[in-house]
Every structure is written in C-alpha cells, then in structure tokens.
Amino acid sequence: MDLKQIVLLALQVSIMFTVFGFGLNATVGDLLYVVRRPGLLARSLLAVWVVMPAIAVGLVLAFHFRPEVEIVLIALAISPVPPLLPTKEVKAGGHSDFGVGLMAILCLLSIVAVPLALELLERVTGHPLGMAPGAVAALVVKAALAPLLAGMVFRAALPAIAGRIAKPMALVAKVLLLVAAVPLLIVAMPAIGAEIGGLTVAAMVIFVVAGLAIGHLLGGPDPDHSMVLALSAACRHPAIALAIAAANFPNLRFGAIILLYVLVNGVAAIPYLTWQKRRKQQGLVA
Numbered sequence: 001m002d003l004k005q006i007v008l009l010a011l012q013v014s015i016m017f018t019v020f021g022f023g024l025n026a027t028v029g030d031l032l033y034v035v036r037r038p039g040l041l042a043r044s045l046l047a048v049w050v051v052m053p054a055i056a057v058g059l060v061l062a063f064h065f066r067p068e069v070e071i072v073l074i075a076l077a078i079s080p081v082p083p084l085l086p087t088k089e090v091k092a093g094g095h096s097d098f099g100v101g102l103m104a105i106l107c108l109l110s111i112v113a114v115p116l117a118l119e120l121l122e123r124v125t126g127h128p129l130g131m132a133p134g135a136v137a138a139l140v141v142k143a144a145l146a147p148l149l150a151g152m153v154f155r156a157a158l159p160a161i162a163g164r165i166a167k168p169m170a171l172v173a174k175v176l177l178l179v180a181a182v183p184l185l186i187v188a189m190p191a192i193g194a195e196i197g198g199l200t201v202a203a204m205v206i207f208v209v210a211g212l213a214i215g216h217l218l219g220g221p222d223p224d225h226s227m228v229l230a231l232s233a234a235c236r237h238p239a240i241a242l243a244i245a246a247a248n249f250p251n252l253r254f255g256a257i258i259l260l261y262v263l264v265n266g267v268a269a270i271p272y273l274t275w276q277k278r279r280k281q282q283g284l285v286a
Contacts, residue, residue, distance in 0.1 A: 017173035
C-alpha cells in the first residue's frame with residue numbers, strides 16, 4: 001500500500017467514523033425531523049434539487065468556462081450534501097436533528113434524483129449523460145447511510161457504551177481527517193494552482209454564494225433552519241460529484257477542480273457563518 005492509498009483510506013475511515021458518531025447521538029426522531037415539517041422539506045428540496053441545478057445551468061450558459069469546469073458545476077449541483085456537513089452546521093449553531101435528517105433524506109433521494117437529473121440535463125445540453133442508480137446508491141450507502149444507521153443501531157443496543165465512545169471516536173475522526181487532508185492538499189496544490197485563473201474561481205464563488213443566499217431565504221423564519229439549509233444548498237458531496245463527472249467523461253480530469261471547489265466553499269462560507277454566529281450571540285444577549 002503506497003502513501004496515496006494510505007491517505008485515501010484515512011480520509012474514508014475519518015468520514016465513516018464521523019457519520020457513525022452522528023448515529024451514536026441520533027434518534028429516529030432526528031431523522032424524521034424534516035419529514036414531520038412538510039413545508040420545510042419542500043423548501044429544502046426546492047433549494048437543493050431545483051434552484052441550485054438551475055443556477056449551475058445558468059452559469060454554464062451565460063459564461064464560457066472550460067468544459068471540465070462546466071461539467072464539475074453541473075455534477076456538484078446534482079450531488080447530495082457531504083456527510084461531514086452536519087458537524088459544521090452544529091458548530092455554527094444550527095439544528096443538529098435538521099442537519100442529520102436532511103442529509104439522510106437527500107442521500108436517499110439522490111439514488112433516484114441524480115439519474116433523473118442527468119437525463120433531464122442530457123435533453124437540455126444535448127450531451128449524452130447518465131449514471132446507473134445502483135452506482136449512486138453504492139456511493140451514498142457506503143459514505144453516509146450505512147455508518148449512520150450502524151451508529152443508531154449501536155446506540156439502541158448498547159446505549160451506555162455508545163455514550164462513552166462517541167467523543168473518542170469524534171476525536172479519532174478529526175485526527176484522521178487532518179492526517180489525510182494535509183498531504184492530499186500539498187500533493188494536489190500545483191494542480192489546484194493551475195486551475196486558478198480565468199473564470200473558474202469566479203464560477204465557484206458565485207455557485208457557493210448563490211447557494212448560501214437561496215438556502216437562507218428558503219429556510220424560513222427560524223435562523224437555525226436557514227443556516228442549515230444555506231450550507232446544505234452551497235455544500236455538495238465532492239466524491240459523488242467526481243464520480244458523476246468521471247462516469248460521463250472518463251477522458252477528462254476533474255480532481256483539481258473538485259478540490260478547488262472544496263477550498264472555495266470553505267472560504268466563501270466564512271462571512272456567512274460569522275454573521276450567523278453574531279446574530280445568535282446578539283439574540284442570546286437580548
């Protein structure tokens with residue numbers, strides 16, 4: 001096993017441990033939180049599965065990006081939220097039950113929604129596109145649904161042990177993520193740097209900022225709902241987006257563009273998260 005394989009394995013284990021940790025602290029009520037609020041669920045699906053793909057298509061039609069950038073934008077727009085996102089949402093003060101429940105719902109729906117979206121985009125763009133539902137299902141089950149449900153089952157069977165191992169497991173996940181992410185970014189930095197220029201970064205910034213704005217507006221009057229939906233609309237699963245892009249255009253390279261999006265997403269969301277934290281602090285003081 002070479003260094004690259006070790007880094008990727010550490011990254012995958014970190015994500016699985018993190019999502020398993022969600023399950024150790026989650027209940028069936030958490031997963032049903034958004035289902036029991038049909039208005040919030042409808043607005044969430046509108047933001048994630050309708051508005052954001054429309055924005056991506058609009059960007060592609062309005063500007064002359066390189067083909068790789070256009071493909072990544074479309075792939076990101078129809079990918080579900082990443083499994084690490086609920087952690088970010090909780091740290092920012094959002095509803096943990098809404099974040100975890102929405103992640104699970106979007107992952108489940110992506111098994112059907114991603115192939116349907118590709119078929120629709122094929123008709124709009126004229127390019128042959130497609131990805132088997134089974135391939136999408138394998139990705140989302142492995143990355144999100146299986147470890148989440150495993151954590152919930154473990155909690156139900158051994159609640160005392162689940163409470164004791166939740167924090168140590170979260171710490172291990174963070175360490176593994178750091179161990180994997182740092183060398184990955186160092187190795188990929190030359191390729192990422194080559195992507196900076198033209199309209200690539202601008203496209204990513206517009207996509208992320210639009211997602212934050214749309215999600216915030218459609219989140220409703222509860223600021224915690226708005227924050228969670230804003231991040232869910234702007235943050236997409238990079239591994240699934242890469243799989244969609246590579247499955248349809250195997251001769252092109254997308255890794256550096258996907259990593260650039262992850263970096264841009266993290267930086268572009270900072271002002272919004274800072275604003276949300278200040279609003280929450282002011283509300284507590286008031």
